[in-house]
Amino acid sequence: MIPSNRIHRLKWFSFSGGLAVSYVFVYVLPTLHKEQILVKKYGDYFTMESELYFIGLLGVLMFYGVQKVVRKAQLNDKTHKARTLFWLQIAFFGLYNMLVAYTVISHNVFGVQAVFYGLAVGLHFIAVAHDLWREYSDIYNQVGRYVLALGIVAGWIMGVAVNLTPLTESIIFAFISGAMILNVLKYELPPDDEAHFPTFATGVIVYTTITMSLKFFFQW
Template sequence: MFIVVRNLRGETILRIDTILLGIIYLIVQLFANRIISSSTIGRFKWLSFSGGVAVSYVFIYVLPSLHKEQEDFAKSGLTMESELYILGLIGLLTYYGVHKAAERASKIHEKGEGSFFWIQISFFAVYNMLISYIIFASDIEGVEAVFYGIAVGMHFLAVSHDMWREDSERYQKLGRYLLATGIVAGWSIGVFATMPSFALGIVFAFISGAMIMNVLKKELPSEENAHFRTFLGGAIGYTLLILALKWFFEW
């Protein structure tokens, strides 16, 4: 059962599923390392499973949705037929550039990334905000919102843990709160501020490219910490579950 809250004009502004997802995302963001370290299945299995789910999410939801958004854009009279794909590429290149700059900064400084750590945190706070905005501004709800939201939550978990590994002290003191602020900002904009559908498509395209890069770069387990069976189980299990739910609920 999903409770709907309406304002005085009868407009829908809050649902219980959006509230619960927002709270879960904040918990994940603030306590990602504690969640992973306290788990009995181990950090490598946790991250491998999360990576599998994230990869499945990209191919099952992100890419098909980007294609649909591009088709809707084409109907508006734009002639390139690839505008949103280009924006996705820009998102991918932007966050790949941030990642490479962070690598260079970590080689220059004796400990961590120096002041660039805060630049990277700022980029990922915006990243969290845009993803949260897309989740909460979209028209998916109920069971569909829960299962797609789970994949996003696990993605937040992996990215947060990666930030913690790069500079645990500064991340614990302030970094995680800045990232959580991004989630709150995206949640607030997505729930209370209405934007035209073409603007939602633009944001979705950019953040899709960024998410694809971060999933492939940060969540595919490397050779030294991979647990392939867990990764494979996460990818195949989530894919089969979503396909079954799509067939059953006709999403």
Template sequence: MSIDAFIMGLTFIMIHMFANELIPANRIHRLKWFSFSGGLAVSYVFVYVLPTLHKEQLMTKEHHDFFTMESELYFIGLFGVIIFYGIQKVVRKAHVDNQENHIGMLFWFQISFFGFYNMLVAYTVVSQEVLGVQAVFYGLAVGLHFIAVAHDLWIEYGEAYNRVGRYILALGIIAGWATGLTLNLSSLTESIIFAFISGAMILNVLKYELPPDHESHFSTFTIGVLSYTMITLSLKYFFQW
């Protein structure tokens, strides 16, 4: 494991352990925080995730004859969207309907899914050997994404998240590390994993991480989008990511 991947993984673990303490308590500052992090996340989706998914599709089609179209991995990403959306829909409906007898079961269901999701993200970081400056900006975007996810889970489950949930999410990161170090999957399998988590991440960013209109701070959101986009595109140009 590279030192870059180790630092990113350790950062992701600390985020899940202390996400509820990282968000500013003041309402205005909190709105600006989520607007800025949402801007970074949206930029990350459009300047990194989608181009990388397209590159993976082209490489997979070139090396595997049974890929006859130009969209097979996009279908996997769409499957990630469906799975993620279905889980969030079930959970949020239960909370709206106040189905207290199902909350405990839904907690374990949702936490287990996100633990698995964290494992796949951590595996991707280790297996793709994201290094140097690229690791910093990858880690920044994914880290803010994890903060938003962890904060939402803390808001929904409170003490249950602090007592059990955050440790399961952190264990998902560790499991992804271990899998990336000990298991050599084929390039096709790695591309499928990346496509699946890309779909889940895209939906989460666009539907759940962007604050609603009455809680958003548009200028801060715009600053987040433009700053991350300009810096990332500049680094892509100079370092040929």
């Protein structure tokens, strides 16, 4: 799906990054705020206004820590240790895909809304997978891509078959929101030398305009 031509590839990732950034600001952050308001009714344990934000911060910390350890090992050497740590990264992103897929299914998103949110999440999955492929293409092609795909399928099955409490779902959403914000802004947002800004801006403006319009007219 990703073009081999450099300019086309930069445009592809810029557009994908634009959609992902827009998705974070028009859906993930507002929904996280809404979930934080809802958890107040679950008991006296939640007495602050930011418990779920702390859980989101934990998601940022955990995924950033894992990726930092793996990247440091890769910079220092290309030995067995670096490749072994890459397996840890594959496992974490398999879990990440599972939780994201579960969150989408468990929030009962249907119809046109599912198309727009699914488009952003799907392109995000592809961008994450491409980053992993660039690090160790042999491991990714042999096993890694199947781990990521199975994570998505497992999350879908879990969302259909498992009924967790609303509080547990809110905690999962907060944790995965933190991880998604990190992955989008740090690893999916194109750096200056690899970005095609007009395409990136087009992705942001088009996706945000359509999504906000649908929210206004259909009360998403």
